[in-house]
Amino acid sequence: MLLNFNFSQGDKIYWNNQSTSVKVDVPIGADETLEGGRVQIRASFNNSDLYQDLGAPFTIEGGDLESLKEILVPREDFIILSGYGEDVSVEFIAEIWDRAGNSIIGTVSDSILTIDETVPTLLSVTIKSTNELNDSLAMPDDMVTLKLIASEGLDKPVIEINGDEQNVEGSANEWTVERVFLDGDDDGKIVFSISYKDYAQNEGEVISSTTDESVVYFDGTLPELDDISLYSNNKFDKSLAVKNDSVFLEFTSSEILRDISVTINGNDVSLLNVSSLVYKYFHIFSADDSEGSVPISIEYKDMAGNQGEQIIETSDKSSVLFDNTPPDPFKVQNVGASIKKSKKVSVATNKSSSQSASVVNSFFTPTILIIISSVIGVVFILMVFSWWKIFSRSNQSGWKVLIPFFNLFVLTKILKKPVWWIVIYTLAPINHIIISLQIAKLFEKKILFAIGLILLPFIFYPILALSKPKIQEKPA
Known part of the structure; x- marks a missing residue:
């Protein structure tokens, strides 16, 4: 007697939550007296000696002689048997009667059916990158690893990352996907989907999120700086500076930065403040500073580690000249007394203007x-x-x-x-x-x-x- 089921894993044959009938192949001999006879399938659970009738007997037709008769036992006749349950193994035998009522019981089938109707679940789903700075970020050439642990053994799951099916490695209930991200991949949150079935082909719910809330964002765009300006607090001219004046370097970034290295006039300088991606650094000039046009340098990375282009000049052509040299020595010459007559003329002129205004005002009286x-x-x-x-x-x-x-x-x-x-x-x-x-x-x-x-x-x-x-x- 042969058993044939739709779902199998190695030597195991499974009955799952989608199975609709038990299919048993029984060999029928050439004896013509078998035509019109009957076949009864019986089942035993967990190696029990008790075999229970599986449904009603099936009639042997003339066309069944010298062949395998396919017998389909409906699901409802199978699940009502005593002993039916999850993770139970089932063995089958068959008894054949000829038309006269003579019968024979066949040997136990070598095929053993395992009942597995439990839908698998993923106990653990994690994602992280090999980024040296932050495993929730990835930049070009970083590897992103997606790992899953299931509640039971699975066939190889189908895993997609950003819409592309990936090569999956692993076995049983542990599987892993590794993908190296490159230039050209879309920036943003890395999305995935996991489709999976257990050995019995019970299909689990498609998973698109991690169990530990881990996420990875891919950033393949280099950071950029704009609105770069340099100015001083000199009270006469902001493009000039003297000793003890402060110089300020201000710029706006396209994203949050880290590992920022700023130099002004060859000095490593400190961050004054940052607000809404606007960074402001400053330096106080001393006698040790070199005179002349003040050079700048800005090196920086974004949070994923992408190195931005080094900046050595402002974007608005602003500059500051450090001048710590006083004017050349000189001597006052041609000292003399002022002429008093010029003061009288000025006083007379002022009096004349005042008198003219007074005459006009005195003429236009209310009367x-x-x-x-x-x-x-x-x-x-x-x-x-x-x-x-x-x-x-x-x-x-x-x-x-x-x-x-x-x-x-x-x-x-x-x-x-x-x-x-x-x-x-x-x-x-x-x-x-x-x-x-x-x-x-x-x-x-x-x-x-x-x-x-x-x-x-x-x-x-x-x-x-x-x-x-x-x-x-x-x-x-």
Whole structure:
């Protein structure tokens, strides 16, 4: 008798949580009396002498003679047997009857079925890199190792790192993946997935995180510095420095840095402060410092150990010149007394300016200002009255003179001019001259009267307004 199952590992045959039936192959002889006979499969658990019927008997058909008869026992008939359980071994025998009822029991099958329906789990999943500075970071040429320990023996698991399937080494319940990261790999968190099955082909849950919360970030980008500037606290010029002045070197990094080595004028200097990736170093000049343009040097690495490009100059062309040499010795020459006359002239000039301002201020007294305001008001009233009368005598309502621009439009109708003359009437001071000449002609006044309108409008316009009406019918 032969047993045939879908899942096996070496010499072991497994029954797992996905198995649907027990498949048993029973050899049937050539005896024609077997046709119409029966086959009964029996099972024993853990080497017991008790064999239990596995399902109902199966009928031998004519086509089964001289062949292996395949018998499929449904899952529900198998799991109800007494003794069925996890990690139990099962042995099988079969009894055959011919049509007359003669029977024979075969020997125990060499195939032993092991029941394993437990889903495997990963007890430990860890990831780390060979980075010398931090095993949670990786730079090009660092190796990242992913290790797992399962609750039971596994077939070789399928492990992907950053979407690529990896070569897996190990056996039983311990497996390892090692991958060397190179330039061109994507920066960021290294992601992985683990798919696995035990020997019975029970499939575990896909795992994409570690059990100890370990992570590795790959950083293949070199750090960069920007906004590099050099300046001093010299109170006269920040590009100059003397003894006891401080010089500051400030720069902005593209990422957090470590192992920073900064020199200013050949001196190893200290970090003053760092804020939001802005680093600031300083040095206090002493008599031991070399004079001249101050050289700088910045060497640095990022947290993964990528070495940045050495910096020896600023990005904004700023520089500091250290000058510890006083000016050349000299002697004061041509000492003399100042001339007093120049002081008198200056005093006289100042007095003259002061007196002029005083005269102006004394002239514009409140009384004078009131008189000037009154005169301006009277002149304004006379001009409004005069034009009111002129509009009225020209068959136009007098109130129209009070509306700006509209009064100019009415004036073009009085003087019988095209509307575009409004533009000319707004051009001071020529508008006053033109209007005065045209009004004088409208009222048939002589040229001397027109000149009076131009030069003394506040006198001649009231005279014109109060004079006997006499308007030219067709003015030019």
